[in-house]
């Protein structure tokens with residue numbers, strides 16, 4: 278085998294890997310991954326995306342220049358048999374000035390857009406924004422709409438094209454509020470109120486999660502963002518503002534309602550006009566949500582029954598008591614929960 282042929286095999290392998298990598302990246306860009314930070318759907322996310330693109334430009338430029346110079350130097354000036362001792366030099370003012378100024382300039386190009394983006398995204402939310410108070414709980418998110426007098430859990434509804442100003446608090450430990458398509462994370466810190474605001478630019482349902490370890494079920498602390506058309510949002514608000522549905526007292530759901538007060542659910546859950554509990558999610562319209570328990574399970578009778586039978590088996594450490602319910606009690610309570618549209 279000639280030397281050139283021996284070299285061509287790793288070269289071909291490297292080229293193949295490059296092509297594969299490029300294809301994988303192209304696939305990522307084409308597909309709209311719902312929990313990707315690279316698929317912005319709000320002004321805040323776009324501000325961060327533009328910053329990332331600018332920084333990537335400088336980073337790639339520096340990488341190519343430095344690595345290029347390194348490779349050229351290594352190839353050209355490597356020691357060869359019989360080559361003379363290299364010339365010894367000491368100091369080169371022009372070169373030293375250049376390699377001090379160039380990085381300083383590059384750092385300026387990096388710093389200016391970064392600081393500008395920080396100021397822009399940390400500024401006060403514009404007046405007239407829709408206000409929502411977010412409360413992190415071990416292990417679910419609560420959303421309060423003070424202007425609309427609505428409280429819900431795990432599912433945040435916002436109208437498309439309107440700025441939403443979130444104030445973030447926690448009922449217990451540190452959490453981190455993260456809706457990747459909306460933009461960066463914000464920590465939720467005890468005895469502090471943090472803020473984040475954004476204007477969603479496309480209708481859809483997008484997943485989010487807690488991004489700060491907050492205890493045993495941290496990995497089960499999800500949420501969903503519903504970006505609705507203004508019409509759908511108004512309809513949702515109007516439905517949530519209704520009093521809870523009153524089941525017929527002889528129906529299964531009616532029995533479930535009586536049981537709700539009997540077995541102690543009322544101590545932890547609010548149902549408007551029925552019970553004032555604040556430990557667990559507000560259940561006034563729980564039947565209208567698509568998911569339960571920190572968006573860990575779909576809101577389906579089967580999952581609700583399993584949840585009521587043994588919350589800790591569904592979600593390790595869940596702060597809902599296992600009340601040791603019997604199957605007929607679970608059936609009635611499930612019917613009641615699902616009736617609360």
Ligand code: HEC
Nearest residue numbers: 416417430541542545556557558569570571596597598610
């Ligand atoms: C000790 C307080 C406590 C009691 C008692 C309690 N719950 Fe809960 N419940 C919670 C907490 C906390 C959660 C949220 C758990 C999580 O997602 O980590 C929850 C979640 C739920 C959910 C899911 C709602 C959602 O939006 O995620 C339903 C439904 C529910 N409880 C129904 C009941 C019923 C019915 C009873 C009575 C049989 C009951 N709970 C008793 C604390 C309680």
Ligand SMILES: [Cu+2]
Nearest residue numbers: 487489491495
């Ligand atoms: Cu967490």
